[in-house]
Amino acid sequence: MWKRWLNDGGTPTTGPYDRGWFSSLYFRDPDGQILEIATAGPGYSLDEPPDALGEREIDPAVERTHGHRDEAAIAALTHPEPVDAMTDAMTLTGIHHISGITADLERANEFYSAALGLRLVKRTVNLDDGSMRHHFWAHYDGQNVAARSSLTLFEWPDDGGQAQGGYGQTHHIAFRASSEDEQLAWRDHLMSLGLDVTTVQDRKYFQSIYFQAPDGLLLEIATDGPGFTLDEDPADLGTDLQLPAWLEDRRDEIAARLTPLR
Ligand SMILES: [Fe+2]
Numbered sequence: 001m002w003k004r005w006l007n008d009g010g011t012p013t014t015g016p017y018d019r020g021w022f023s024s025l026y027f028r029d030p031d032g033q034i035l036e037i038a039t040a041g042p043g044y045s046l047d048e049p050p051d052a053l054g055e056r057e058i059d060p061a062v063e064r065t066h067g068h069r070d071e072a073a074i075a076a077l078t079h080p081e082p083v084d085a086m087t088d089a090m091t092l093t094g095i096h097h098i099s100g101i102t103a104d105l106e107r108a109n110e111f112y113s114a115a116l117g118l119r120l121v122k123r124t125v126n127l128d129d130g131s132m133r134h135h136f137w138a139h140y141d142g143q144n145v146a147a148r149s150s151l152t153l154f155e156w157p158d159d160g161g162q163a164q165g166g167y168g169q170t171h172h173i174a175f176r177a178s179s180e181d182e183q184l185a186w187r188d189h190l191m192s193l194g195l196d197v198t199t200v201q202d203r204k205y206f207q208s209i210y211f212q213a214p215d216g217l218l219l220e221i222a223t224d225g226p227g228f229t230l231d232e233d234p235a236d237l238g239t240d241l242q243l244p245a246w247l248e249d250r251r252d253e254i255a256a257r258l259t260p261l262r
Contacts, residue, residue: 001090002037004079015074018064019127020046022096032168038096044121044136044145051143054120054136066128097136097150098173102215103158105135111214112137112151115190116175121145126154162216172210172218179223180207186221204244205230 003025006013015025022038029035044053062068083090102108112118122136132154139149151173163169177183183200187209190197198210206222213219231242241255 001079001083001087003077004081005083005086005090007078008082016077017069017074017127020061020064021122029168033170036096036099037092040093040096040147044138048122053140053145054123056123058122058124060124060127060130064127065130094148096148097152098170099152099154100170100215100217101156101163102153103156103162104214105133105153105155107214108153109135109137114193115195115211115213116219118149118151121150132156172220174208174220174222177221177223179225183207183209183221183223202244204242 003013003016006025006027011027013025013027016023017026019038021042021044022040024039025037027035044050047058048055109120113120117139118137119140120135121138121140124134124136126132126134134152134154136150136152138151139146165171177186180200187197187200190209190211195211198208201208201210203222205226205228206224208220208222210218210220228237232238232240241251241258243251243254247254
């Protein structure tokens with residue numbers, strides 16, 4: 001249904017591709033950022049025991065890889081009826097995974113396991129380019145993988161081609177802390193590893209700390225609260241220009257530079 005909705009609305013898609021652990025539909029936002037809609041299942045225990053995820057290298061099933069799958073059939077597959085409006089059946093339940101690029105998967109694994117407690121749940125290759133390694137991490141207790149906790153990295157050669165900031169790129173990734181106490185415990189932990197962590201920054205709707213992964217990716221741990229209903233009623237969220245107290249005296253100047261949202 002998402003494919004039909006997006007294609008008919010002028011956003012070209014590719015897929016859905018059978019990734020084994022999930023099925024993926026791809027498209028781009030207006031800035032060029034690659035977005036994906038992935039199914040929740042079947043999950044990472046498709047080809048490994050649930051209590052031994054990430055322990056061995058997985059060769060993907062050949063029929064799922066570039067050059068062996070039926071691209072014409074995949075391109076033709078879509079919902080048979082026009083989708084006139086988004087329906088409950090299309091509800092997206094959050095982030096399935098975030099995929100980045102690293103120059104060194106082993107270094108990344110050391111970092112994400114030590115710094116954030118993420119665990120390897122899949123070691124495989126890019127199904128669209130079998131020469132490129134692709135590893136998956138998640139919140140994994142040795143039996144279950146928590147939904148919406150996956151981070152994946154492709155490994156590109158370290159040829160000096162580190163990302164430069166620009167539109168269409170993910171600026172940073174924020175992980176959730178349930179409280180300010182929990183956030184401070186994370187800050188202590190990260191500093192105990194020798195990482196350079198910012199002080200707690202007041203973002204009005206949440207509190208944030210920032211640090212960098214070895215490849216330079218900016219990471220954040222943000223508190224859930226106090227949340228966006230701090231200064232607007234739940235029914236009116238996003239309808240008015242909201243500023244933190246320290247910018248209120250520049251409200252007229254800031255508002256004058258804004259164009260109305262369509
Ligand atoms: Fe953020």
